[in-house]
Amino acid sequence: MSRPEPRPVSWHELNRIRGRAVATATGTVLEVGAGSGDNFAHFAHDVTWIGLEPHAKSRAALERTAHALGHDRPVLAATAERIPLADATVDAVVATFVMCSVDDVAQALREFRRVLVPGGLLVLVDHVAAPAGTGTRLLQNFVSPVSRRVDKGCRWNRDITPEVERAGFSGMSVERYRMAALGGLLAVPCAVHMAHS
Template sequence: MVRHDHPEKDATPCRGGCADTPQPAGGGWLRRLHAWFLHVYADGYNAKVDARKRHLIGDLRGAVLEIGPGSGANIGYFAPGIRWTGVEPNPMAHPYLLRKADAAGLDATLLTGTAERLPVPDASQDAVVSTLVLCSVADPDRVLAEVRRVLRPGGRFVFIEHVGAEPGSGERRWQRRVKPVWRRLGDGCEPDRDTAGRIRAAGFARVDIEPFRMPYPIVAPHIAGRAER
């Protein structure tokens, strides 16, 4: 069963004003294009990170919150019986996501909102999932603070993200050169963020990060891992 809720009406209030999460600006051809691109891009990307997603996502249990689920690229990796909540700011992506969640038979709730103000209560989630999200959020440090807030003690944050190349490298210089256009076309995506450093500094009890590379220009450097509340 899939529930498509609006946080300002249906979400349980939580500390910090999460119940009044603002609705992101909807519409626009770029948001529609980005949602379509995520949909067509997902299978090819998943084929290259399949083992990592199965390892990180497949054994999650209980209440699982996914930030920025996009078109539903991770839906097929969740175990049966989890209680999945997605917080997706781009309403143009919702139809793709709802169809996949329904086809998978997930016990799912889809909320429109932003990761900087997650519309769920404190310490309510057994796990939080983020894949290719921290590159594009407006305030990654606040997002990580929100992830810690909503996780139960001992809960896990699992992630796969593209990151900035080695400082001073030619690859990093190219990331910075193309960033203005990349950000515009990629719905806010910044290719040169030090996401690994931010996760390590976010106050988790334990952080395990594996760097790896993908066969893509500009966004080849990636990390995968988990952090424990």
């Protein structure tokens, strides 16, 4: 079965799509790779937020923002592959533009399933690899060794869909988009994955 053609969107529209996906998380929410707190505006006010951020500079900024918004729990200084939480601790795991930087995607997904309660929600928003053999994919393959070194491990040529499918989550849905970049000269493939543990 062929995939539907990804819908073209602007960065601003993709940001709104990301916000709607993040807003579906309820209860106790683990945000993996929370950066400096860009998703705070999208979470429901009554969530119990737990942040995880391995990069010290981003983590310091995130802790300041979290504290200002009333989230007093310290941000976890850990990677997605080794989450320092007990099994079945959170109702949702959210990661936006993070899986491109994870070293071991399969291990990170195992950790997400481990910390989620049964039936818990997984929300992933990422840029992903273009189809093999396309000009965009060739460009992604060319850029990825550089972006991995200068942008916290980011790989522009990674598609996480097969990994999520193999990880044992249920009811997975995938929405695919093409985000216009470089003044419309390039369409960056992006995807929203949602599934349950």
